[in-house]
Amino acid sequence: MVSIGDQINLETNTFPATNVTVTVPAVNATTDITGRELITEIEIVNASSLGNNTAVVGLFLQTGTGTNGLLSVQLAANDTASGIVGVSVNTSYTYNPDGYVSDSGGRAITLLILIFAALAILVFVVVVFIKQGSMGELMRRG
Numbered sequence: 056m057v058s059i060g061d062q063i064n065l066e067t068n069t070f071p072a073t074n075v076t077v078t079v080p081a082v083n084a085t086t087d088i089t090g091r092e093l094i095t096e097i098e099i100v101n102a103s104s105l106g107n108n109t110a111v112v113g114l115f116l117q118t119g120t121g122t123n124g125l126l127s128v129q130l131a132a133n134d135t136a137s138g139i140v141g142v143s144v145n146t147s148y149t150y151n152p153d154g155y156v157s158d159s160g161g162r163a164i165t166l167l168i169l170i171f172a173a174l175a176i177l178v179f180v181v182v183v184f185i186k187q188g189s190m191g192e193l194m195r196r197g
Contacts, residue, residue, distance in 0.1 A: 063169050066154050067162045069094050074145045077130050079114065082137050087121040090128035090150030092157075097147040099130075101139070111139060116148055125153070 072089055080086040096116045113136025121127030128150050132140065156162045185194065 059172060060169055062154075063165050065152050066156045066165055069149055069151055069155075071147070071149050073147045075147070076143050076145055079136060079139050079142050079144055080130065080132050081140055082132055082134055085117070085119060085129040085131045087123075087127040087129055088116075088146070090148075091118075091126045091153045091155055092151040093118045093128045094149040094151060097149070099144055099146045101142065101144055111144055112136065113139070114144065116146065 070090075075088060077086060077088055093116050099111055099114045099116070101111050113133050115131055115133075117129050117131050118126060119129045119131075121129065128148065130144075130146065151157070156165055
């Protein structure tokens, strides 16, 4: 039941990624990072700025086709990032994970699966309690 709940959590919620360290790819190239679909880009800062949050130019996050052929959040570098290729940067963003159900109706049905599973377990426990427990003895005497 817990594993079902964990999977439903992954399929129905967006997640934040904070200060993810990524190495800047070559100019006009991309690097896949965590997530299937980018929701919001918060910031990209130089990781070696020692807390000064030095913003970098020429880098942006996008949703694209990853190296595995599936959608992926990607860090992309354009021509103005040529001076920082190979440097580590920290990025923060919000993303949809792999397996995310993008349709709101689908998310509602996915949540219903968990509710019906819990109800099925409850009915099973009640039936066993009535048949084999003290409640069953009272009903048989009646």
